[in-house]
Amino acid sequence: MRLSNxxxxxxxxxxxxxxxxxxxxxxxVGKVWNFPYLTEIGATIGATGLFIAALLGLSSxxxxxxxxxxxxxxxxxxxxxxxxxxxxxx
Numbered sequence: 001m002r003l004s005n006x007x008x009x010x011x012x013x014x015x016x017x018x019x020x021x022x023x024x025x026x027x028x029v030g031k032v033w034n035f036p037y038l039t040e041i042g043a044t045i046g047a048t049g050l051f052i053a054a055l056l057g058l059s060s061x062x063x064x065x066x067x068x069x070x071x072x073x074x075x076x077x078x079x080x081x082x083x084x085x086x087x088x089x090x
Contacts, residue, residue: 011056012053012056013051014049014051014052015050015056016049016053017053018050019046019049020046020049022045023042023045023049026038026041026042026045027039029044030042
C-alpha cells in the first residue's frame, strides 16, 4: 500500500505529536476530574500512537538518516573556526 506524502506526513504528525499530547492531556485532566478507566484509556491512546508509528516505520533512526556529513569527517565548527560541542579539536 502506498501513501501520498500528505497522508504520510499527517499520520507521522498524528502518531508522534497529536496522540502523545492528547495522552498527557487525558491523563492530567482525568486525574483532576476522576475520570473512570483513566489508565486504561491513556494506555490505549499511547499504544495506538506506537502502533501507527511502527506501521509507518518511524524511529529515532529515521531522524538521523540522510544527515549531511563532511567528506573528510572534520568536526563541525562555528563561524570562528572553533569546534562545536561534541566535536574533536585537531
